[in-house]
Amino acid sequence: MAFGLIVLAIGVVIIYYGVSIYNKLIHLRNYVKNALAQIDVQLTRRYELIPNLVEMVKKAMSHERETLEAVIQARNMAYGAQQKVAGNPTNTDAVKELQLAENQLNTQMGRMMLLVESYPDLKANQNMTSLMEELTSTENKVSFARQAYNDSVMNYNTSLEVFPNNIFSGFFSFKAFEFLKVESEEVKKPLKIAF
């Protein structure tokens, strides 16, 4: 009788423990998914802002048309790539394509911003400064969202792998997530400084 009670007690404890671990893992996994969605939200917002900026800059820099057109084209490419990824998030090719398009867009944006620097009137414009602040903030948000995603992936993966959670996670077949990495070739290249 006493023995049976002890076994029962241990069983209850194990089940309770298992349920709490399971719930925690589910919680963390949803957190990761939410963080991933947040990146998409911020990317979209950025794509929406860029045409406004170009519209504003257009009047002041009419003879820089090529640059502006390049920006818009890169933006449209990136937007299209993002839509593709949104439709099919597991498609690694689409993700890679989005990353390439994003790199292209960043390069073009950087070029345009350099040009804006040489128009002091434009820079001092009230609307322009607020638009620039919006854009800076959105770019920050994109990178913070990626960072939050990586942080949440780290949390999730850690609690997946530690003992005794690894027994349960194996049993319920939870899978580890991949970290987002900087894939751009340009960033990885060593910096060259020409004098």
Next chain:
Amino acid sequence: MKNFFEFQKLARKKSNNVLIVFGLMLLALVFAFNLCVYYGLQLMHGSEDPISGDFWILPQPAFDTQICLVGFFILCFVLAYIKQLMKYRSDPMSIVFQLGGIALNDRGTKLTSKEQKLLNIVEEMCIAAGIPVVPVFVLENESTINAFTSGHNLATAHIVTTQGALDELTRDELQAVIAHEVGHIVSADVKVNSVLLSCIVALTFLVTLGLKMMEFAGRSRGRSSKDNSSVYLIVIGLFFMLIGAVGAFLGRVLQSLFSRKREYLADSLGVQFTRNPSGLAGALAKIRDIFRSEIYKADSLNIAHMCIANPLSSGFFSGLMASHPPINSRIELLDPKYLDPSYNLERSRTSEELNQRIDKRNKKGQFVIDQTNILEGILVQQPVMANILAKEGLINLDNLNISKPLHSDIEFKYSVWGLLISKEESVKKNQISILQNLYGDKFDSAKVPKIDIDSHQKLELSASVFSIVIPQMKKLNEDDKKLFIKSIKLISDADSNLSEFELILLASLFVAIEVKVVKYKINFLAVRQILSVFVKLSQSKDKHFEIFVASLKTFYGKDIKQAGLKLEDVKFDDLVFLFHGLKNSSVELKQHICSAVLVALKQDQILTLKEIEAFRVFSMALGIPSPPVIALSIT
């Protein structure tokens, strides 16, 4: 070097240890009660009738009282906790509104660029922390740098910053400050803290209960003197009081300790969100060096533990009871290069702005006094033109409507405001509304005297008026003084055309009346900055550099390297800070500075009345007043 994840782990562990100690303390109190009652009973019964039972199992009446004690404590705790919860539940924003906070989202589209930036930053940090975006409030009347969070859980959480934080911090620094606050929200500090506070409240109730018991026993003892139970009641009441008092005190100390450990946790969480430790280090260094962090009324509202830096002015118990660790030990963990005070001052210079102000002001007329006259005056102490003009300024006060209020203890403020308020209609309107905001109904705009004189005459008048009002301002109580200083600061900030002379005048005024110990070693940069301000008073603009070199030479008593040397630009707040530091430095240093300043003023062979007055208020602020005409020996 540890990374921030390890720091988080460490801070969590340490603060949890504090919580364990807190729990142990409560147990120890019950144990102490056991001890007291046991020995108390033995004493009372005397040796002829030793009580039965042993130390751990108390006799029935004592055991009952112990149950009462614990029961009462738990009851009080639950009530206090419910009250705390209700406070947040019924109106989560009440603290913010009591402080005068304004919600940023309420204003619709009419946000200034700074406010827009703040909103963006809060969104960024909430994304980085993975929480829903929290509402933001701004305390528009606070020019110090601080921020805090309030609200009991994620749903009611909100962030409040001072206007000073918006104005003075760079984007990175503001981001770091907000990240720190988000860190407080994520680690649920408010919740834990209200548990601790409820414990302390319950313990203080024990003191009251003990007191009531003793009162009651004392009264019933008066009626029937041979009642043994009233003695027992008195003893028990005494124990209750003792345990409550000791517990409440230790509880406070532990709560402060917990709060300090959680600050480190919030710092390291902030770094996790921004991945930029120097942002927070920079903001903290700014709070330490130039701007303070006090918030008016913060004490009574119990928000200290939620701020970025201590909102209360420091006092006697500040070390033990401080809600925040010393700023420098936080900076050391974040980015040690900010430990050097000059590092931050170097960074916060704005050059063009000041130069523009000088150009504007220098074109106005000045009295030119003959060099030989001045020297004679100095040597033989006879009044020269400058003395006469200065006195004339004072006499002329009678013709203006500012002399009367000057001698009233309350209305002298109007004279000072009258001098500071600009002639330009738009600026004036702004300044008046600032005063109305600060003082409310007490401020009567009709009382502000209109002063229709040239601006350069007005300046000289200011010097005279200010020397009269200093003793009166010292009479004000601490809060009034703070408010008045703030009003002066705000309305002079609103007038963007402050000249060097006004800078010196206002800074000296602040330093003369504000008693504050600033531990700041005057370094080479500080000397250069102080001398630059005085050099720029000089009329002959083309000789500025030459004068500057000469005065530096006087200060160091030797030739100095001129390569890379240039006139420094100083912001008003820096100047106040420097003067404070100077005031607390040695007499020798003050003397050196004064003689160097004198050289700076008279090197160009022209001494204006402005220069004399500037020196006079400056030396007065340092606590070594000079007579109206400079009477230090000049070599």
